[in-house]
Each structure stands twice: as structure tokens, then as C-alpha cells.
Amino acid sequence: MGIKKTLGFGVAAAALGLSLIGGGTFAYFSDSVQTTGTFAAGTLDLDASPTAIIDVSNLKPGDGATRTFKLxxxxxxxxSKVKLVTTYDVVNQSGAPANTxxxxxxxxxxxxxxxxxxxxVIYQTTLYDLQQKTPDAVENSFYLPFVDERAGLKAGDSDNLIVRFxxxxxxxxxxxxxxxxxxxKWTFNAVQGNGSEK
Structure with missing residues (x-):
């Protein structure tokens, strides 16, 4: 191999070595940060006290009873809303013929x-008619006596339901x-309000 070729290879090798050294020493600034988040759902928990709505016996036509309980x-x-669902059963305990x-x-x-x-009286109806209504129909039929429609029932608050039978x-x-x-049996279904920006 001639001197020119040897020198050519040497120069090429040196240039390649310099480029590798230069490339290997190239650096840049960097940084990183981690963020975390949590999502905790709230709870709807409606309670009634007492849970027995009414318990009376020996009724005759014309009798009445008023009861108050707390929601x-x-x-x-x-x-934001409390919807009422009514169900009942009638049993004849005297053995008399079936009612008409x-x-x-x-x-x-x-x-x-x-x-x-x-x-x-805010609203009145029979138990029969109340049972025939859907919860939405009940809500639209009368101003909710137990929850202020404008303010709802805020967390930790209570309101009285006063009913006369x-x-x-x-x-x-x-x-x-x-x-x-x-x-x-009365079932009270609590409904949350609209979502809001957090």
C-alpha cells in the first residue's frame, strides 16, 4: 500500500474518531416532574326518623291521625330533590268476604x-292515587313539603315531613x-343536584 493511501486512511480514521468524540460529548439540559391527582366521590345518604310512618288500630270512618318525621x-x-314512591297491601283480618x-x-x-x-294543606290525595303515580308525577304534582325546592336538602341538614291520614x-x-x-310503605329516593366546576 502506498504512502498516499496510508496517509488517506490515517486522515479518514482521525476524522471519524474526532466526530465520534464530538458526538459523544454533546449534551443538553433536562428536567422532569411528576404530578398526581385524586378523585373521591361524595355520598348521598337520606335517613328518616322514625322509620315507622304510622301505626294505628281500631280505625273507623271519620278518624284521622297526624304524624311528623324527620328527613x-x-x-x-x-x-336537590326527594321523590316519593308509595306501595301498600290490604289484608282482611276478620275473614269477611273479599272487598269490592x-x-x-x-x-x-x-x-x-x-x-x-x-x-x-300543601297537597292531598288518597293512598290509592298516590300509589298510581310515578315518582316524577308525584314531584310535579305538589311543592315538596319536606324539601325546599329552591335550596334542596343540604348535606347535614334535616327537614320535617308532616302528614295527616x-x-x-x-x-x-x-x-x-x-x-x-x-x-x-313509603320509599324516599334522593336525587343529587347538577354537577359543578371544581
Whole structure:
């Protein structure tokens, strides 16, 4: 191999070596940071006290009873609406022939604003009609007596539900209801408010 070729290879090798050294020593600034986040869902927790709505016996047409119980928001989220679902069963305990009418049609329910002023009725209907309504229909039928529609039921707050039940005396023969027992169940469904920016 000639001197020119040897020198050429040497120069090329030196240039390659310098470029590798230069490339290997090239550096840049860098930094990193980590972020974390949590998502914790709130709770809706509606409680009623007492849980027994009413327990009366020996009713006759014309009798009535007023009851008050407290609805409490024990959750961490505000409740915007409370929807009421009504169900009941009627059992004849006297062994008399089956009724031709529904006992629930003769039990009038009055939602009151104040237990001391029973004439302040917000809404009234029979148990039969109340059972036929969907929760939305109930909500649209009357101003919710137990939750202020504008403020709802805020977390930690409570409100009273005041109800008067009357066995309506319709002036007609109601003998078929002797011995009847009506078992009532009310379910209160709490609904959250609209979402908001956090």
C-alpha cells in the first residue's frame, strides 16, 4: 500500500474518531416532574326518623291521625330533590268476604306545612292515587313539603315531613272495610343536584 493511501486512511480514521468524540460529548439540559391527582366521590345518604310512618288500630270512618318525621341528609352531597314512591297491601283480618273496593281509596293523605295548623294543606290525595303515580308525577304534582325546592336538602341538614291520614267517612256503607289492615310503605329516593366546576 502506498504512502498516499496510508496517509488517506490515517486522515479518514482521525476524522471519524474526532466526530465520534464530538458526538459523544454533546449534551443538553433536562428536567422532569411528576404530578398526581385524586378523585373521591361524595355520598348521598337520606335517613328518616322514625322509620315507622304510622301505626294505628281500631280505625273507623271519620278518624284521622297526624304524624311528623324527620328527613336527614347524612351524606356529603346536597340533595336537590326527594321523590316519593308509595306501595301498600290490604289484608282482611276478620275473614269477611273479599272487598269490592280498595281500602286505599278511602285513606286521605294530607301533606301539611305546620303540625299546629292542620288547615295549611300543601297537597292531598288518597293512598290509592298516590300509589298510581310515578315518582316524577308525584314531584310535579305538589311543592315538596319536606324539601325546599329552591335550596334542596343540604348535606347535614334535616327537614320535617308532616302528614295527616284520614279514614274518609263518605256517608255510605263502608262495612266491607271492617277488619281490614293496610300496610303502607313509603320509599324516599334522593336525587343529587347538577354537577359543578371544581
Amino acid at each position: 336527614l341528609n347524612k351524606g356529603t352531597l346536597d340533595i 273496593d280498595d281500602f286505599g281509596k278511602h285513606i286521605l293523605v294530607k301533606f301539611l306545612t305546620n303540625v299546629d295548623k292542620t288547615d295549611e 284520614e279514614f274518609v267517612d263518605n256517608g255510605e256503607d263502608q262495612n266491607q272495610f271492617q277488619g281490614d289492615a293496610l300496610s303502607l
